[in-house]
Amino acid sequence: MKILILNGPNLNLQGHRDTYIYGTETFEQFIVRLRAAFSECEVDYFQSNIEGELIDQLHKSIGRYDGVVLNAGGYPHTAVAVADAVGAVSTPVVEVHRSLRRVPLAR
Numbered sequence: 001m002k003i004l005i006l007n008g009p010n011l012n013l014q015g016h017r018d019t020y021i022y023g024t025e026t027f028e029q030f031i032v033r034l035r036a037a038f039s040e041c042e043v044d045y046f047q048s049n050i051e052g053e054l055i056d057q058l059h060k061s062i063g064r065y066d067g068v069v070l071n072a073g074g075y076p077h078t079a080v081a082v083a084d085a086v087g088a089v090s091t092p093v094v095e096v097h098r099s100l101r102r103v104p105l106a107r
Contacts, residue, residue: 003043004067005043006071008048008072014098031045054085058082058089061091
């Protein structure tokens with residue numbers, strides 16, 4: 001099985017930003033653990049702060065990956081284009097958000 005993990009804006013700062021919410025583990029550390037735990041799977045990883053680059057990766061996933069795990073950062077709240085890309089590709093996409101604790105929404 002071949003999986004693509006796509007991380008959106010600011011997720012390159014994981015392990016350094018808001019550690020009380022997201023923890024101190026960097027994504028690079030996490031991906032090593034993930035690949036070891038699921039050694040039967042091929043796991044590729046792409047991160048960008050640019051919406052169009054995430055969309056390009058979703059388009060390229062067709063026929064190359066069995067699934068995409070998408071943490072689009074803040075884009076699910078603001079970007080119709082990412083949602084359109086998810087709906088346009090035949091590759092199954094699962095959206096996730098990583099945090100250690102629930103954070104109350106600002107009002």
